[in-house]
Amino acid sequence: MEERWSTEHVLSLAPDATSRKAAGKLxxxxxxxxxxTDGAAVWGxxxxxxxxxxxxVVELATPAYQCSCPSRKFPCKHALGLLLLWSGTPQAVPAAEPADWAAAWLDARRERAGQRAAAPAAPADPAAARRRAERRGARVTAGAAELRLRLADGVRHGLADRSAAGPWEEVAARMVDAQAPGLAARVRELDGLPQERLLEEYAMLHLLATAATRLDELPADLAATVRTRVGYTTDTAELLAGPTVRDRWLALGSRDTCDERLTTRRLWLRGAKTGRPAMLLAFGRPGQAPDLALPAGHVLEAELAFHPGARPLRAALGTRYGAPGPGPAAPPDGLSVAEAVAGYGTAVADDPWLDAWPTVLTGxxxxxxxxxxxxxxxxxxVPVRPGAVPEAALWRLAAVSTGRPLTVFGEYGHQGFAPVTAWSGDHRPLGLTTV
Structure with a gap:
């Protein structure tokens, strides 16, 4: 029997609220x-x-979309509307062989996928790879050493004189040249920090830069954490070739952040059997929703491969077993505020640069x-982190609560709690990151 998506799943694919509204009319x-539909695709x-x-036409596995309309949004309102029709009114989208134009596009996709799979992999050259790694390690070490000097100059001249260490954008560019994008990103944040938080961030950056120059002396898990924070990446294919964790993963919530170049989606999961938290990252161009979409409260059985680190959280999505579907009506188990504080403290002991940890608060x-x-x-x-969610969403949360206890998922850190999703009794989850 064909598995249909829920309305929430379809709408979670939309690039913005305008597209969701327009799709409803279609x-x-x-x-x-x-x-x-033939079970693998939908067309009309x-x-x-x-x-x-x-x-x-929509290919369902990826998913992937094709429409002859001129919209620059992806998926467009027509693709979303077609998926809503297919999921909400199955009898209106009968089983059939693909139309010629749909079949041509689907066949071309399969052919390209087959060519990629058949293409021989470039032969590995261990010696060349080792030389590249050594060159990058030397650049990162030199960049981290320079950053330590700049931070020391800033402290010596006094934090009130923000120009003492030189323009931070210039320092960030030096970190990019040193192939340490993680350091560059943290350096750029210094200009926007309030005065009272500067010393704290100076100290954390100095600690990270010092650790980056001493990777060989650190325990393996901590060294992996430092490498990630500095900006080293792990190839997804390499991750998925290693150990994976298969579970029924409950979606706790997601948050999209956008800039002029990229839309980044963070999706938090919890394993039903393992209880393990996980975070998936997906990216899309402006006006394009990231491919990864799983509404809060839905469950997906899949294999995840976790990035190495002292406190593994980020994961890559591997083999999926069936389509996602609604999870249990009851809210997930959670912690008291005191337990959440202790949990974050334990996580920070493993990863000192951890700004927040996924947490479910109950009651x-x-x-x-x-x-x-x-x-x-x-x-x-626990304070709600200022600016974490729209003010209107907090008023909605208060209206849903009316003084009664809720279960709330979010990120707990030293700046407070950033709520993402809330459950009231057995009602469906309420997303708080958008209104």
Whole structure:
């Protein structure tokens, strides 16, 4: 039997709220001509303002989309509307052989995939790889040593004189040249930090730069953490070739962040059997939703490969076993505020540069105080990190709670709690990162 996606799953693919709203108007049979599905793809022709209908096809496994409309958004409203029709009104999208134009696109995709799979891999040259690694290690060590000197200059001249260490953007560029993008990203943040947090960040950066110059002396797990923080990457194929963890992964929530170049999606999961937390990262161009989409409360059985580190969290998605579907109606198990604080402390002991740790709080009530929003479980309170979610979302959270305890998932760190998803009783999860 064909597994259909839920409405929440389809809408989570949308690049923005405007696309979700427009897709809703195309989710009925009226605009569509000869929609169909073969279990692996969905296709149909959608009438528009012109005389020629838009031809839309979605390959479900990836997913991948093709539409003849001129939209620069990806997926477009037609692809989303077709998926909503397929998921919500199955009888309107009968089983059929793909239309000629849909089959041509699908066959071309399969052919390209086959060519990539058949292409011989370039022969490995261990000696060349070792030389490249040694050259990069030398550059990173030199860059980290220079950063330590710049930070020391800043402290010696006094933190009130922000120009003492030189323009930080210039220092960040030097870290990029040293092939240490992680250091560069943290350096760029210095210019925007309030005065009271500068010494803290100077100290953490100095510690990271020092560790980067002494990788060979560190325990293996801590060295892996430092390499990740500095900006070394691990090839996904290499990760997936190693040990993987198969589980039924519950989606706790996701958050999208955007800049002029990239949309980054963070998706947090928890293993039903292992209880292990995981974070998947996906990227998309501006106006394009990242491919990875799993609404909060849904479950996906899959294999994950974790990036190495003292506190492994980021993972790569491997083999999937079936389509994602709604999970249990009950909210996930959580911690008290005191337990959450202790849990973050344990995580920081393993990874000193950890800004936050995924945490489910149980039995908490949102309250607005003169010092800002807080979550309290009756014994302890935790501040909501300023700017973590829209103010309107916090008011919605308070309205859902009406003084009754909730289960809330988010990231807990030294700046407070950044809520992502909330559960009230057996109701479906409420996303808080967008309104």
């Amino acid at each position: 989710s009925t049979p009226a605009p569509w001509t000869a929609p169909g 022709e959608c009438g528009g303002s012109g005389s020629t209908p838009y031809r839309t 908490v009530v949102p309250v607005l105080t003169p010092d800002g929003w807080r979550l309290t479980d009756g014994h302890h309170t």
